[in-house]
Amino acid sequence: MLQLICFHHSFKELKFSSLYYSWKSLLMSLMGDPADENLETKEMDARSLSFSHGQEPYVHKVGIPPRQNLFKEFQSTVKETLFADDPLRSFKDQSKSRKLVLGIEAIFPIIGWGRTYNLTKLRGDLIAGLTIASLCIPQDIGYAKLANLDPQYGLYSSFIPPLIYAVMGSSRDIAIGPVAVVSLLLGTLLQSEIDPIANPVDYRRLAFTATFFAGITQATLGILRLGFLIDFLSHAAIVGFMGGAAITITLQQLKGFLGIEMFTKKTDVISVIHSVLSSAHHGWNWQTIVIGASFLAFLLYAKYIGKKNPKFFWVPAIAPLISVILSTLFVFLIRADKHGVAIVKHIDKGLNPSSVKEIYFTGDYLGKGFRIGIVAGMIALTEATAIGRTFASMKDYQLDGNKEMVALGAMNVVGSMTSCYVATGSFSRSAVNFMSGCETAVSNIVMSVVVFLTLQFLTPLFKYTPNVILATIIISAVINLVDYKAAILIWKIDKFDFVACMGAFFGVVFASVEIGLLIAVSISFAKILLQVTRPRTAILGKIPRTTVYRNIQQYPEATRVPGVLIIRVDSAIYFSNSNYVKER
Incomplete structure (x- = not known):
């Protein structure tokens, strides 16, 4: 100063x-x-x-520091910028065998904390894993539709990536899988390049390509220790972007909630409202609306119970799965699908097929997949980092941001080769994981095992699941992303930050997700430049x-x-x- x-x-x-x-x-x-005070x-x-x-x-002359040659000056600058925490300090004065062990533990932290794992921790992780599995299965099916992919790809993305993260990640509380904001962003950017209905194969291949480059981006930032770049997106801009994305996601779910068949592909609020109102006379299905409104009220009430009394955290966690089971039985028994209620119909059975050959490594779609992957990877990284830091501070343990990026990048690279799309830490599932008493990342392994069993044996049971129930589950999941209390606090603290927050919010709601993201980044950079100049x-x-x-x-x-x-x-x-x- x-x-x-x-x-x-x-x-x-x-x-x-x-x-x-x-x-x-x-x-x-x-x-x-104090040592120089007397002098x-x-x-x-x-x-x-x-x-x-x-x-x-x-006049007291200031001493001139000793001269350094260009190489030493550059070396000290790089060290201070990228390696201020001296990541190799634990390797100093160690034998070669010990350095090898430390190196393996640095890449796979599970080897380190696995030595002290016991039955007490397993009990907590088992309960947490089963709880978040009951939440993730219906969410994954809905989020896959949000990304314009078949339902099984959402389940695939909650099977392989959590296993990779459990081995390489350093957070004890993050629950890995598809998330609403990234699914919407990916679906919006992909469908602007390829029509998912007219050309589903190329659309799916482009999704895997974007996921591959999202992982490459995340891992590169971690390896090169450039994680500080995501800090340029201010908290205020993130609050506005998330709130706008939540509104946009909710509006998109009106198609399933009202039973509309012909719906706009645009995401801005004006186009969506126009599409909803124009189909009011002939496109709405009252049976679908009744089912959706009933279960939405049930989900919101379950969320209210969990918030009012933390002891009942499991109520909102299992409410989505209960909703899926009851609505599926109801539609099957009265054959509501014969009366215009849209159902899932079919989910492929079996584990993740290989998708290595489906990734575009040449051609025109390579550049498009690279561009979309960078954007999706950065947003996924920002969300996961925010979640990880929040829960690490609550449990008072240190989270290595660069290791987190490498772990997230590795799981998305492997996921892109096993029919998964971009996965990251989920706000809702991580909160449930924390409240369930998780001890380590083993809770992700338990969740992955449950998803594995679902893919192997239970997918035919989702045939009569109504689409409207997936829409209500997504609406109830994203409604908490509209953090109006944080926006009010930002207004009280810093008016310029509030402008960034509202700019990102209105950009997403009235234009598109990518425009809102561009506004958020632009205002964040503008504030940095303004504070410097x-x-x-x-x-x-x-x-x-x-x-x-x-x-x-x-x-x-x-x-x-x-x-x-x-x-x-x-x-x-x-x-x-x-x-x-x-x-x-």
């Missing part, structure tokens, strides 16, 4: 007055090094005597009976030193802001 001191009178007038002692105490508090005090006393006898003021300044005053100086606007009791202007600049001085600071 740079302190600028501007004097409004001559040094010759600075004798043994109260002003001198105030100035001296100020310098002492700014330097903050500095003696120097100032000596110089003040020379001032009183009319001599020229003494126009740093905040504060006038400091002395706290009575102390040697501490603080902002006089925040501390009314702080008094300004007569004849001295003490300014704090809340930024480093660069060529881009030097003129502003001078004029200020």
Whole structure:
């Protein structure tokens, strides 16, 4: 923190007055090094005597650091930027065999914490895994439809990726699988390139290609230790983007909720409302609406119970699966599908087929898959990082962000080769995982095993599951992403952040997901540039009976030193802001 001191009178007038002692105490508090206080005090006393006898003021020259050659200077800069935490410190002074073991543990953390695993932890992970499995199965089927893919691809994405993450990830609480926001983003970007109905094969291949490059992007950021790049997307922009995406996802579910067959492919609110109203006379199915409204009320009430009493966290967790079972039985018994209620019809049985040969490594779709993959991978990474940091702070353990990126990237690369689309940490499932008492990433393995059993034996049971129940499950899952309390808090704290929040929100709602994301990133960068080129300044005053100086606007009791202007600049001085600071 740079302190600028501007004097409004001559040094010759600075004798043994109260002003001198105030100035001296100020310098002492700014330097903050007790070891040099006596020396500095003696120097100032000596110089003040020379001032009183009319001599020229003494100018203390700042020492020049020793010169470094270009290579060493570049090396130190890179080390400070990318390796400030010294990631290889645990390898120092170790034998070769020990270094090998540490290297393997760094790549596969499960080897380290697996040594202390016991039955007590297994009990907690087993309960948590079964709980999140009951939540993820109906969600995965719905999210796959959100990405314009067949239902089984959502289940595939909750089988292989969680296993990879459990071996390589460092978070104990993240539950891995498809998520609503990424599914919507991926579906929107993919269908702008290929029609999923007219050309489902190429659409699916492009989805796998985008997933592959999403994983490559995530792993590269982790290996090169460039994870700080995702921090450029501010919290305010993320709040607005997530809220807008939740509104957009909810509007998209009106197709299934109202039983509409012909629906717009656009995601903006005006196009969706126009499509809904234009089909009101002949496109709505009242049986579908009754089923959807009934189960939506049930899901929201279950969520209310879980929020009101944390002991009943399992109620909203199993409510989606109960809804699927009851609605499927209801449709099957009364054959509601004969009366216009759309059903899932068919989900392929069996485990993930290989999709290595379906990824585009050449041709026109390679570049499109690369571009879509980078966007989807960054959003997935941002969501997973936010979740991981939140729960790590709540349980007071350290989360290695770069290892997380490598783990997420590896699971998506492997997933793209096993018929999965982009997976990441889920807000709703991770919260349930945490509340269920998970101890380690084994809860992801338990969930994966349940999904495996579902794919092997239970998929035919979903034949009569109504599409409307999937729509209600998605609506109830994303409704909490509209964090209006956070938006109100942002408004109170920083109006510019609120502009970023609302810009991202309205961009998603009234334009498209990619436009909202572009606005969020643009405003976040604009704020960073504004803070660097126009740093905040504060006038400091002395706290009575102390040697501490603080902002006089925040501390009314702080008094300004007569004849001295003490300014704090809340930024480093660069060529881009030097003129502003001078004029200020």
